[in-house]
Amino acid sequence: MCGFIGLIGTDAPVREVHDGLLAIQHRGQDAAGIVTYDGRFHLRKGEGMVRDVFTPEAMAGVRGEVALGHVRYPTIGSGGVEDAQPFVVTHPFGIAMAHNGNVANYDALREQLLRRARRHLLSKCDVEVILNVFADSLARQSAGGEFTPELFRAAVAEVYAEVKGAYSVVGFVAGKGLFAFRDPYGIKPICYGKRTRSDGKIVHAVASESVVLEILGYEVEMRPRPGEALLILEDGTVHWEQVVPPKSRPCVFEFVYFARPDSTLDGVSVYRARERMGEALARKVRRMGITADAIVPVPESSRAAALEMARQLGWPFREALVKNRYIGRTFIMPGDATRQRSVRHKLNVIAGEVDGKDILLVDDSIVRGTTSRKIVRMLRDAGARKVYLASTAPPLRYPCVYGIDMSTRKEFIARDRTEEEVAGLLGVDAVIYQDLEDLVAAVTAESPLALDDTCHACFSGIYPTGDIGQEELDALEKEREEVHGGQGS
Ligand code: SF4
Incomplete structure (x- = not known):
């Protein structure tokens, strides 16, 4: 999970990239970066949050009407500053690139680039592979000539043919234009927008989530579509190309957890989708014959669903868990020790709201159960009588190979366990999981x-790209264990 923004025609590159990345800081708190071009590249990147990297001193001299920004959560890369995005190559053109996603055939492509094109990579970040496949295609097809929209289209087609996995990409060709493209399955979100500057010039932008562009004052369009590419030349000409037929498979987990509730993904409001998740879950609670004195959301992602559940069931909604906003999202903190410590500092219980009551706790998902177990303990210590746990997502049982570093198979609490066994491990009276059909219905109701x-591969084990077998899963899990012991809450 990462976030990006790309702009062309901007008169305030640092401010817009900074403010845009702040709006999607939730998508990655591990590293941030910016690159602009004004006759030469200005590249700044570092580890930490946007506020840590975008200091006035670091941004001195960063100029240009074309700019990319990125916030990172590590996937293939191990997380050093050398793996932070954006990346730049200088042959056959100056090209900068950033992405959100994960390249499934990273090792094979890295070897192929070395063998076929003598291209050496500087990092373990997978966007560097996409960038070099793209640049190598341009080098062969341009044969020393000029960059053209036709060459761009051919290079994107080559990326689609060679790069397996999930990726939404933004980049620019120095002195030529801004581009973006989305893999044929459209697993990762992306959107486009434009605004008019005070001097009448149009600024074009792409970003991971619509909220970025809305906050910056852009009119938002839900494109590129899966398999579609966008090129905006410096003279303002806009080229949209459906490079390959779309095989739309957007990530449902974006709606459960990752995306901001005020974002719209592929035309679907995240907030409304979460409300529908709550509606479906309320029906299931009713079917199971469970009753409670209060519904308590685990802040923040489950709030909309919990509110809707309370409305549907007619039970009191109580914000009995209070979050310290200055501690990062547990799910995306590398390493279990960091994660465990942060849970207790991050959440506190208002004892008076739970003492002597039966509580229906609502969380967005249950990955390893680490966070849930601690919260249940806290509620019981505060006097809760019965504690039920409802999850707006179905049981997570399979690793994500598309850029969400949530866990390895053996770490999922629901793997090879019944719901009763999970409830026992979590210390709750019952666990209520969303049904997969209901989750997908909630996410697709407006589309x-x-x-x-x-x-929905992390719930079903059905990987839509069709190229994920046991070998790929084993390799991915081995790497996760080596790098940072998997993620999850
Ligand atoms: S496997 Fe799960 S988290 Fe990964 S892209 Fe698919 S739905 Fe999203």
Whole structure:
């Protein structure tokens, strides 16, 4: 999970990239970076939050009407500053690139680039592979000539043919234009927007989530679509190209947890989708015959669903868990020790709201159970009588190979366990999981998509790209264990 923004025509590159990345800081708190171009590249990147990296001193001299910004959560890369995005190459053109996603055939492509094109990589970050496949295609096809939209299209087609996995990409070709493209499955979100400067010039932008562009005052369009590419030349000409037919499979987990509730992904409001998740979960609670004195959300991602559950069931909604906003998201903190310590500092219980009551706790998902177990303990210590746990997502049982570093298979609490066994491990009276069909219905209600048109692999084990077998899963898990012991809450 990462976030990005790309701009062309901007008169305030540092301010817009800074403010845009702040709006999607939730997508990665591990590193941040910016690159602009004004006749030469100005590249700044570092580890930490946007506020740590974008200091006035670091941003001195960063100029240009074209700019990229990125916040990172590590996937393939181990997380040093050398793996922070954006990346730049200088042949056959000056090209900068950033992405959100994960390249499934990273090792094979790295070897191929070395063998075929003598291209050496500087990092373990997978966008460098995409960048070099793209640049190598341009080098062969341009044969020393000029950059053209036709060459761009051909290079994107080559990336689609060679790079497996999930990726939404933004980049620019120095002195030529800004570009963006989305893999044929459209697993990762991306959107486009434009605004008019005070001097009448149009600024074009792409970003991971619509909230970025809305905050910056852009009119937002839900494109590029899966398999579609966008090129905006310096003279303002806009080229949209459906490079390959779309096989739409957007990530349903974006709606459960990652995206901001005020974002719209592929035309679907995240907030409304979460409300629908709550509606479906309320029906299930009713079917199970469970009753409680209060519904308590685990802040923040489950709030909209919990509120809707309370409305549907007619039970009191109580914000009995209070979050310290100055501690990062538990789920995306590398390393279990950091994660465990942060849970207790991050959440506190208002004892008077739970003492002597039966509580229906609502969380967005249950990964390893580390966070849930601690919260349940806190509620019981504060006097809660019965504690039920409802999850707006179905049981997580399979690793994500598309850029969400949530856990290895053996670490999922729901793996090879019944719901009763999970409830026992978590210390709750019952666990209520969302049904997969209901989750997908909640996510696709405003769109023509159906169950088979989404990615739900972490719940179902059905990987939509069709190129993920046991070998790929084993390799991914081995790497996760080596790098930082997997993620999850
Ligand atoms: S496997 Fe899960 S988290 Fe990963 S892209 Fe698919 S739905 Fe999203």
